[in-house]
Amino acid sequence: VNGSPTVPGKFAYLGPRGTFSEAALRGLPVAADYELLPSPSVSAALDAVREAVVDGALVPMENSVEGSVSATLDELAAGEPLEIVDEIALPVRFSLLARPGMTLDDVRVVATHPHAHAQCRGWLRENLPAASVVPSLSTAAAAAGLVGEPPYTHDAAISARIAADHYGLEVLADAIGDNEEAWTRFVLVRKPGHTPVATGADKTTLVLFMRADHPGALLEILTEFAVRGVNLTRIESRPTKRALGDYCFSIDCEGHIADFRVGEALMGLHRICADVRFLGSYPRHDGREPLVRPGMTDKDFASAEEWLNALRGSGQ
Amino acid sequence: VNGSPTVPGKFAYLGPRGTFSEAALRGLPVAADYELLPSPSVSAALDAVREAVVDGALVPMENSVEGSVSATLDELAAGEPLEIVDEIALPVRFSLLARPGMTLDDVRVVATHPHAHAQCRGWLRENLPAASVVPSLSTAAAAAGLVGEPPYTHDAAISARIAADHYGLEVLADAIGDNEEAWTRFVLVRKPGHTPVATGADKTTLVLFMRADHPGALLEILTEFAVRGVNLTRIESRPTKRALGDYCFSIDCEGHIADFRVGEALMGLHRICADVRFLGSYPRHDGREPLVRPGMTDKDFASAEEWLNALRGSGQ
Amino acid sequence: VNGSPTVPGKFAYLGPRGTFSEAALRGLPVAADYELLPSPSVSAALDAVREAVVDGALVPMENSVEGSVSATLDELAAGEPLEIVDEIALPVRFSLLARPGMTLDDVRVVATHPHAHAQCRGWLRENLPAASVVPSLSTAAAAAGLVGEPPYTHDAAISARIAADHYGLEVLADAIGDNEEAWTRFVLVRKPGHTPVATGADKTTLVLFMRADHPGALLEILTEFAVRGVNLTRIESRPTKRALGDYCFSIDCEGHIADFRVGEALMGLHRICADVRFLGSYPRHDGREPLVRPGMTDKDFASAEEWLNALRGSGQ
Amino acid sequence: VNGSPTVPGKFAYLGPRGTFSEAALRGLPVAADYELLPSPSVSAALDAVREAVVDGALVPMENSVEGSVSATLDELAAGEPLEIVDEIALPVRFSLLARPGMTLDDVRVVATHPHAHAQCRGWLRENLPAASVVPSLSTAAAAAGLVGEPPYTHDAAISARIAADHYGLEVLADAIGDNEEAWTRFVLVRKPGHTPVATGADKTTLVLFMRADHPGALLEILTEFAVRGVNLTRIESRPTKRALGDYCFSIDCEGHIADFRVGEALMGLHRICADVRFLGSYPRHDGREPLVRPGMTDKDFASAEEWLNALRGSGQ
16 A cells, blocks of 8 residues: 555655756656656755655765765754665766757856856857856756746756756757766655565665764774675765764665565664664665675574574573 | 975865855965865866866765765765865855845745755744745855845845855844754865875774675674774765666774774775775864774784784794 | 473583582572583583483583683584583682692692693783693693592693592692682583573573575574564584585574564574574573563564564454 | 804703604704703793703694693793794504514503593594503503503503604504694794794794783784784694783794884784784794785885875875
8 A cells, every 4th residue: 555645655865856856866867757847956856755745755875966866864863763665876967968059169158057167168168168157056947947038047958868858958969978977866655564575675764973083983883894795885964963073974785675685784783873763675776686694594594593592492 | 296286276166155065175375375175076176186176175074054065975985086185074054145225024925945944944933934945056155046136036145154245245144053963064075196194083984895794794704893993983885886786885993094993994994805096194173083902003013013023033 | 291200300511520510500490400421522412412311411502611612502403302401600710739648848740731721821820830731631630630540641630620639639729710700601501302491681592504605694684683683692614514614504582482572583593594504592601691682572473473463354 | 153153052852752842853854953851841931942952842833642732832931031943744654563573462551641541532542442541641651651561551552653663662653643634833932033034934922911901902902913914824822821811921923023014013013912922923834825815015105105105205
């Protein structure tokens, strides 16, 4: 029943319309059954989930060009608990968009988000050496600024291709990023109670709050994972909202909370951390199954428990 | 000779004028001897250093409200080598600024950067419940937008207090952030060749590139630090510019490259990493001396080396 | 019912009568209800337990002066499983014994076990500089050799004081060991099925067989203990009966198999070792309670499991 | 000049004549130039080296059947420093020896050391089921007891084959041990000053004294080795001569003190241990070269040092 409302549900995404976030959300099969609504910020999107205004929200998590993912990490780490239930990674492909009829020669001023600007410098230097670049709040905002009544502040926008459809623009150039292998990872966030079943190729996201600033705390934490054969795919120390120098760790690891090795690692972390915030177990976007070390499969855990129980029973 | 130019030197900072970056730079004693120039972006500021247009640049590193520090980390991790030579941490204090003569009652529209907005929600809800908030590219840009000729897009700006002086504005309210203990850490970056001498309370910044995505790589790295008693104060896995899943680690640790324990840890990292990028050793902003574990002082290292040499010599 | 036979049970000890092993066994309260029988060797004593000829055997484990404890370790590590159910540590106090009527001046030849000889050299040099020392198979055998019909091979024996009573000898000198703080640890071994209940001050003995000779295997093993806060009190790599270079580890750790932290460590070892042989959990002879690290008590383990179950349940 | 005396030098071995120790010493090429003298005990042999009565001593180290190797470990760990300069491993092959003219049918009583007895049980059960076995102080003593005038206490001896030549005995049966793959490792010990040069296939022996009984001390020690890619081949916790519960570790590791990775590990141990006793670097008896992890060769260490020096120099 979860996840399939009788009245059409709603998913929010980091807007405005035409962002990479919207493109990512449309790439998820589950999104086909939902109404998709832009949110002005990551905070707003996640609050809408917490307040049950929407059933979920798609927000950028890693390497976003639309703004800092710190916002996502920080919003998830505090407040009412939320869970990541899916992820998607999109190649970051920039296009140069303009009003119909414009040609490359007509472009004097280009608008885009500073991060996108940084990633298209090579192309701009070669193809529009004389153009000036003005910053916009997002790549979609740069595209949106091309429509409506003159005067226009800019002639073209560097943006996701999807924005061309939204705003009736034309694509002057495609794939203009300097680094064609850049990706952004987005996550779909819901209230607890929708943890997807384990697929064998899953990821788990956590926030670990330290008990005190004692040297070696990080080594202890990593050992809790390593000893159960759980590999990390991302780690960041993050200042907590309190004073500088007071840290937590934001972590992605391989595996699902239902896996024995992940479960035991979580219990180990729970014992040594001031707090462990579980932010979800969900299928990996790339479907890559983890290389589970010998002795760390569910079968190995079950067989070890059986062995221990037999030993303990022998003393009765 | 380095660091004390006969013709006045120049330092860049992340502009525009009136940002927290400018406030931070003015807080450094060394800045008094330099001309201070705003840069439009972190990239631009650091490029100016690389191209010797300026002698150094002050940019945000951690917990910035003006934009992502990912920009700083990524810019330092690639390209021509730069070194951090100093750091400063500033409390993030937001003020509500308006044109002279305005009162709180006159404020209908407030402009600010989305991150600042997120940090002042509580105050806005209580004191300006009816006002709408429009996003700006930076808090300083919001303040700058209050001056000049009408029509104005907004009536007040949430910004650093320093912007009031720059733009001839009045402070309607001070310390309006929800979290009065938030800090931002800024770093002063120069070309290699200006490493400050060790003070006993130093920090070292590194970027470590992994040889291959092998599980346990992070544990190995941390062990190189731990075994020499070097504590970390910040760690982030960062996707490299290539494909998702290819990571490096951005790290701050206690101590100075001239310290024996830091030097041996660096050599250990050099042996197991694909690349180690040294981003500087510099005095801690808080002057807090590290708690060096017994056996890890320079004296202990020297005495161990003397002992080994005697043993090796005995076989001759 | 176990351990309290209706017909008087029997305990073996490493003989002959008058050894430190007998003295140790008589120090155990449980021994009062059993008939005590000397065995010619550790192997013989343990075989008698395996063949149910006796109900248990007391053998030296650590720092014995009567012969190598390797015998005990190796016998326990192979063959039909046995379990240590108790331990006792005795100070190693040597006495010089002689037939009634003898004085120190009459002593020309002293017999004792070579290990005991090594530990009494100082006293002999000062008090019997002219005496020669002949080796015997055990200290008790040296004492036994003083009785019966002449001719005698020696005039006095260095031995445990208890041998004086057994063989009708007199004590010429007491506490003649050079190191008055030496101790020997003995263990009481039974068939599985008599594991004593946890007392809060227990020890667990294990033999760990390695899967293959891979570097780092030992570090992995120790990490399994450390991550659950289980301290080791003894470790020895032991060649297995097969080829040199093929090792197992003989280990004592703090805690009882019924303790959650010990149980989880055992399961972890079971997963990474070729074989784990449980040799018993039993009260420490010194009653010293372990310093259990924060987060590692049974209560901490139970609370972590409860927390995990709640998280896992939330996805249903 | 060291090691090649103008007057013939002397080496001691654990006697009496005819032991496996003598056989091992004769297997060392260097022994050809020395006079070989039996010593009554390990202590006596090592004392003779310390007192310069002999130039070196060959004593059993591991898995000896002639008596406990604890004696060797303990003697080397205390007193005036000595160094192991070579090692040799011999297969433990037992033979049944008797006076000329005896046949297997004549054997009623067999003498041997209890350890040898334990290793020949299978053969005795099958071939001499009716014979009784009496213990002797060493296998060589059992053989020696067969010569001289009657009455004889035994008819045959289980011993090393070499004893047949010494005592004019005949070999009734060969290779009668139950485990034909057993080996004993012997070491040649000298005064410091004779460390052999590194061969690329070396071993280093150490004794590490702990600062205090703190949990995790062993893990710290092993990490010092692991982080420099130095593998252990033997480890034993050993009670020190003081009180039970006060431990040191006796360790063999791969590599030579002249290797950079071993040297750095030694310095690390020196910093965290109360005392580190270096007991020698010497060629492995099996000539097996260590599998040195990438990054841990002498070349890697030298290159890391060069890199660090360049970085440090850049700040001048």
